[in-house]
Amino acid sequence: AGGNDAAAEGACQPSDVRLVGQVRNESNPYEASWLAGGDAYAKSVGLTQERLTYDGDSTKQQEQISQLLAGDTKCLVMNVLPNGDSDTAPIVKGADQAGAYLVTQWNKPADLNPADHATWISHITYNGVESGQQIGDALATAIGGTGGIIALQGILDTAAAKDRFAGLQASLKKNTGVQLLDQQAANFSRAEALTVTKTLLTKHGNHVKGIWAANDDMALGALEALQQQGLAGKVAVVGIDAVPDAVKAVQGGTMTATVSSDGAWQGGIGLAIGYCVATGKLAVKDIAAANRAFFAEQFLITKDNAADFVEPKTNPADFECANVFNRVAGPLT
Amino acid sequence: MSVPALEVRGLVKHYPGVKALDGVDLVVRQNEVLGLAGENGAGKSTLLKALVGLVTPDAGEICVRGEPVKLRSVVDAADHGIGMVFQEQSLVPNLTAAENIVLGSEGAAVRRGVYRWDTMRRLAQEQLDKIGSDIDPLARTDTLTFADRQMVEIAKVLRIEERSQHPPVIILDEPTSVLESKEIDTLFAQIRRLREFASVIFVSHRLDEVLDVCDRVTVLRGGQSAGEVAAAGAEPRELHRMMIGSTGSDDHYHENAAEPVTAGEPRLSVRGLSGKTFHDIDLDVAAGEIVAIVGVHGSGREDVCRALFGAEPTTAGEIRMDGKKIDLPGTRAACAAGIGYVPAERKIEGMVGPMSVAENMTLTKQKARCNGPFVAPRKQAGLVDRWIERLSIRTPGRDTAIGRLSGGNQQKVVLARWLVGGDIRLLLLDHPTRGLDIGARSEVYRLMRELAASGVATVLLADSLEEAIGMADRILVMNDGRVAAEVACPSGGKPSPLDLVKEMV
Amino acid sequence: MSIPVALEPAVLQKKTRAAGRLTGYMPIIALAALVAALTVADPGFLTQRSLTAASRTAAPLIVLAAGATLVVLCGGIDLSIAALASLSTVLLALWLPDLGGLATPVVILVAAVIGVVQGAAHVLLRIPSFIVTLGGLSILSAVALVVSGAGTVRVVDDSAVKWLDLYVGGYVPMSFMVAVVVVALIALVLKVTPLHSWISATGYSESAARLAGTPVDLVKIGAFCVSGACAGLAAVMLVSRQFSGGPTMADNLLLPAVAAIVVGGTAITGGHGSVWRSLAGALVVTLLRVGLPIVGVPSAYEQILYGVIIVVAVALTLDRSRVSIIK
Amino acid sequence: MTAGVTAAPRRRTRRGAAFRDAGPPVALVVIFGIFAALSPQFRSVDNVQNIVDAAAVLAVVTCGITFVLMMGSIDLSAAGVMGAAALTVSLLVANNRNDNDFGLLGILVAVLLGCAFGCLSGLALVLLKVPSFMATLGVSAAGLGVATLLFAGVQPNISDSMLKGWAIERFLGFSCLTWIAAACVLVGWLVQRYTRLGRYAFAIGGAEEVLTLSGVRVKPYKIAVFALAGAFYGLGGVMVTSQLGAGLVQAGDGYDFSAITAAVVGGTLLTGGRGGVLHSAVGVLLVMVLTNGLVQVGVSPYWQGGVEGLIVVAAVAAAVIPQRRRNQVVK
Ligand SMILES: Nc1ncnc2c1ncn2[C@@H]1O[C@H](COP(=O)(O)OP(=O)(O)OP(=O)(O)O)[C@@H](O)[C@H]1O
């Protein structure tokens, strides 16, 4: 580790800072809100965010990063969603060499830690095991503690998919009356979830009392499938992400629960942390170890509290340098 | 006399490095069959393509019934009543015969883009009736025999009658080169019938045919008109002289003096060879011997030939070269055993059009142009140039794409492919003179003789019975996939064509 | 029966020799034009560091495209290259701890063998290469998913592949050098041996090639073998860059690789083309992939521009005098 | 004029379905039989309905691609065109993003947009002489770009009751979408058999140069075929929107390769000139039976893709066995 200690000092003029947000694409609501959050934050400090999208293509992400780092990196701040765990290491290495400020989110291998690096300031994620379990429990309650459920998994080789499924398994251990009838990958995709759900519904017929989906997109696909099979309202559905449509569905009672991950906040907070360090308002060495890699606060959203989440509430105060770690729920485990 | 149906004056067409047409004049009278003769590359096809709008001439004039016209496309030409049956067949294999016949001028058969199959069938039927063909108009074209497809072509070209009020001009570019003699007779009957209401231009390298069916013959030489003769009473030799500018040798087939080596092990020995279309074939060919196989379409002789080269699966039997058994199929084994094959379908199977003469010539015997595993450009150049000269192949150079040569010269390159290695022991020639002019053919015959004299065994599927009789030492007659007869054919004691025909049917 | 009647392509007649030569340089011209356009859009783009980064980025794509070019020249297509490269990254990451430096050649060998198996299936079972390799794609992906346990395999000690991440003379990325050497090597071998004749003959007219005794089947299997080996090498480059292997790591390189081949001007129908063209094509595609977003083209417009530019680039580079019918 | 010749008695040649076409239907029956034997749920009426319903979109897309493949060209634009059509339709019918409520007209516009994208592919092929592989790949990228522009960050959900109803309402046990797909197959078949466009597409795949020699201007037909295919993709995008209740940029993800696979499995040759809409319909069913069957018999999700690939290759291999000819060229 090590890296460029001078850069870690942070002596950039606010106007020299270059803010870059990179996500997979602009064509899903969650990531679109991330970029919008980044734009809003940049505007609040009188800058603009450069948006990069890589189509969920790992190689393209790396290519963009190395091209980016080949330019002017003196006051570069990057808020990056690595495509998968494996994509984090090269990004970190590149940022290290170039002395660019980096915040990563969602994906990183367990043995790679910001604390060992000078300009990789922080890694932010949500606790997938916890959320997977929370919605599992909510589902169990919704079906009255007994009955069969099916699970829709995300892209199998992502940490999010695996953690969330591990959470479901933990929940199943607790709720012994609930039986996992079947589990299939629907790759975080609404369309795939639709077909897979239909097939599983015919396979297991009315044994299916609930559907556990590793994200809201799939949950929404499952809802469509239920509607088409004439089962709308008869089978409970849970998801994760709190995308607006899902929150509305929870509010309206067609979905049982989802878990908040706040895209707009994620898009802003990464830039904010980087900006604070780059301009010297925050020193890397002063950041508590627990804040270098943390789970962000998340909330189980059910009918009771759904109304609070219909509008994502990002408060400009959240992005002030003193508050950037306000949503830390705990260190990464 | 009435105005000529078609008149061409001073037509010129240049290609890079070649003057294909160099001021050609041509007159086609009404209701006559005009023969067009000339060596390979004399410019016949180019001239004809200009007449149907496929080639834009650089200079000169085309007049239809006295009116000068500019023909820009096949449709243009058809509107003027000119239609052509191309040197290579041009039907869409996966359409029905009826569709092919009306293709491009469907008329009432297609209304607002919608097919009326009954009308189409009727229209096609009418065309087929004109030429007395009994083909089912709704048969898929690729299920028809070659001769039937030729009929479809003619029926199709006759559709131009519907487009122009005037009697049509029908152009037939080498229509007989792939037909059997019986089919040729039918075709000639058709041509004579056509003459009643149309003018016909007929091209063939078989001069006797030309004189037989035509009223008048125009000869092209080097892109220019070299003269014309009335067919009645004219001799092939006379035509030939006009084509090449001197008298050709009379001994067309270059009768051989040397006897084949019949003693000892035969070069090729085939026992009980069977496949899908042939059964239980026994065949011996001695070194230096030429054996012709004759038979009608469907007799299976092409397939036997391909099987010997490993290009067609066999179900039983064995093949020995000089006593050594060879493992077929797979053309590699055959090549390694010194067997060479010249396929009939030159354009598809014989040559690789976009590749150069040099590459085509050395494709098989790579060793001949390599030092060790590496291509030696000098060695290749020397080798190729030597063979270009030896076979007098007319080409701008060894790096010219073979597709740009005339048919005869292409064929020579394909033949040379097997000779450049100097290790050829058995040649399988499937219609090696198809499409060649009389001079080129004579050269191929001479080459065959030379090779035979040097000990190469040859199996020949001849273009005509005469060719088989002229060239072969022995003739196998095949019928229905089996060897029906074997006829000795020594020089001095040649059988008559009739003797063979008896066995063929 | 449906012998293509020699319709002289009008272009051919008009084209002078000089113009003919020009088409050979078209891929380079397209590349230069693209760099110029990007520089105009963002003057900061044309720097040495930026070019160095782009060439490093392009390396795996060059290698993938070069290998698959051989299959395309033979008239086929290899859709499995990216999936095979992904699988190879997993295998390499799994084997590096045990095999060390030996892992690289072993993985390339395994990839080559997988190429041979697909080639043999295509040739022996007579299934179109499109289908064989599409099937291969899904099978190899499944295998990669299973052997990796559906996750990324981290490479902790990357010393055995680190050399690929060095710079020659401080500027030229080693992986780019290797890619160029591979291209040069393939081109050289084709040029000085009969292979070039065999491959072109197979691509232009398989039946004629076969009847001329060309070892068509072997040539095709060989092409798939090289294509596989190149996928393996591309995987090594990716691992050296990513410090890990993943079951979907290279999957998204399939269409860019095919695009590189076609943008280079190699005829997708076979016969005409070269690996050098694919090198230029891969650089064009890479610049489009990374250049457009970096110079600030918004994502949606980037995709539209990518589509337009790639079509125009092919329109420029394809030498139509060699192929009369474009399908 | 013509000296009338007495019509000779007609020879009849065998017409109709050929043995060589039997492979895919037989494979379909065999694979169906195997799954039916392995899994009782698989052979339930519900599941058969489910399979057919699930096949609807793929059938429509494959219908379009079949015409392109018949010409010997290829089309990879489905994903982009479907995405663009999905966003277009979801923003034109009643939805949560704007006040539009154009109903059927909106659907028509989306289909026409698909048609226009198809035209672009055709024009690039015919005028710029860019091979269809590349032209359509470019058009696909452009389509995704347009879709992303329209998406603009907020998921458009549709509330149009007719469009939503297509996926939900049933007639004779099948969803409306399935009937729409069946109608598309029928239309496709009629176009293929009874129109100049269809027959010329077939002929272009058989021998394009011959058409030119016969004075047929091929270019307009090629463009028209791509436009027709584009219209089918556009409709496919609309159908996906109906199923998902929302306009997704990814609506067409994967349909390009699945449709080609289905067409080829059904016996349409990539080299053109063979096969057709009915062949493709069989191919679609085969692919859907496979996907569904593998889930029903409980093959691990890790392996499903691989097993499917293997079976597709095996099915094609089995289907080509009776067609092997001497010296056959397989590309
Ligand atoms: N497309 C072309 N490009 C270049 N040269 C050509 C082209 N077409 C024909 N030629 C040349 O023009 C000359 C005349 O060719 P043409 O095909 O008219 O001869 P032909 O009399 O029909 O010969 P054959 O009897 O062999 O058919 C030949 O030298 C040929 O090589």
Ligand SMILES: Nc1ncnc2c1ncn2[C@@H]1O[C@H](COP(=O)(O)OP(=O)(O)OP(=O)(O)O)[C@@H](O)[C@H]1O
């Ligand atoms: N009486 C007819 N009415 C309508 N169409 C016809 C008729 N006869 C033939 N056709 C058309 O001609 C084509 C060829 O007919 P045929 O039945 O021999 O082939 P096919 O079986 O359709 O071809 P393939 O085997 O390639 O599917 C058919 O596809 C059909 O479109």
Ligand SMILES: O[C@@H]1[C@@H](O)[C@H](O)OC[C@H]1O
């Ligand atoms: O839906 C999300 C998915 O798009 C991404 O892979 O990671 C987290 C998920 O919540």
Ligand SMILES: [Mg+2]
């Ligand atoms: Mg000619």
Ligand SMILES: [Mg+2]
């Ligand atoms: Mg049929």
